Amino acid sequence: QQPVQSPQAVILREGEDAVINCSSSKALYSVHWYRQKHGEAPVFLMILLKGGEQKGHDKISASFNEKKQQSSLYLTASQLSYSGTYFCGTDAGLSDYKLSFGAGTTVTVRA
C-alpha cells in the first residue's frame, strides 16, 4: 500500500523553508527520500531507519516518528537546486525488498 504524501506541490522563494510529510497505514522499518529533477532518474537523498538512525543528505534533514508511522522532510533555507519532485518510499522490514512510494511532492524554488 502506497504511503500518502503532502502537500502535492509547494512553491518557495530562495531561502524559505518547507516541510514535506509522508504517512503510512502500516508499521515501517525504514523511510527513504528521493528527489527527481525533470527528465532525470530519481536520486537517493536520505534514509531513516526504525530505531532512530538517520543518514544521507546534510543540507536537508528528516524525521521519522515510528509510532505514528510518519516521516517529514525539511527543506531549510531552500536553494534553486532544491527544485524537483520528492518521493518518500517505505518498507516493512529487512526481508521486505521492495519500496512503496508516495505520489510525490513537486517543489519549485524561485529566485
Add this chain to the structure above:
Amino acid sequence: DVKVTQSSRYLVKRTGEKVFLECVQDMDHENMFWYRQDPGLGLRLIYFSYDVKMKEKGDIPEGYSVSREKKERFSLILESASTNQTSMYLCASTNLPGQGDSLGANVLTFGAGSRLTVL
C-alpha cells in the same frame, strides 16, 4: 558509481504490439525492480526480482511479465500493449541490506527511464 541503464529512452508502439523494455546494471546487485511512474500516482511497483530466474509480482503486475536470465539484466515485457500502458517506466536495482553501500536497507539506484507511448 552504480549505473542502471535502460536501453530505450523513448518508444512509440501500436496497440497489440509486444514490447520489450531492457534494463542492465553494472554493480552486481541482487535485486532489480520495474516501476511505472504516472502523474499524481507516483511510482508503482510492477515486478521485482531478487535472484536470477526469480520474480515476484508487485502492486500492478497485470498486463506485464518479466525475465531475468542473467544477474545484470532485467526485462519488462508487455505481451500486448494497450493505450493505458502509456507511461514512464523506471528500472532500479539494489544490494541486499548490509552489503556494500546499501546503508543497511534497500537503497535504490534508478535508471533514467523509458517513456512508452502506445497508440
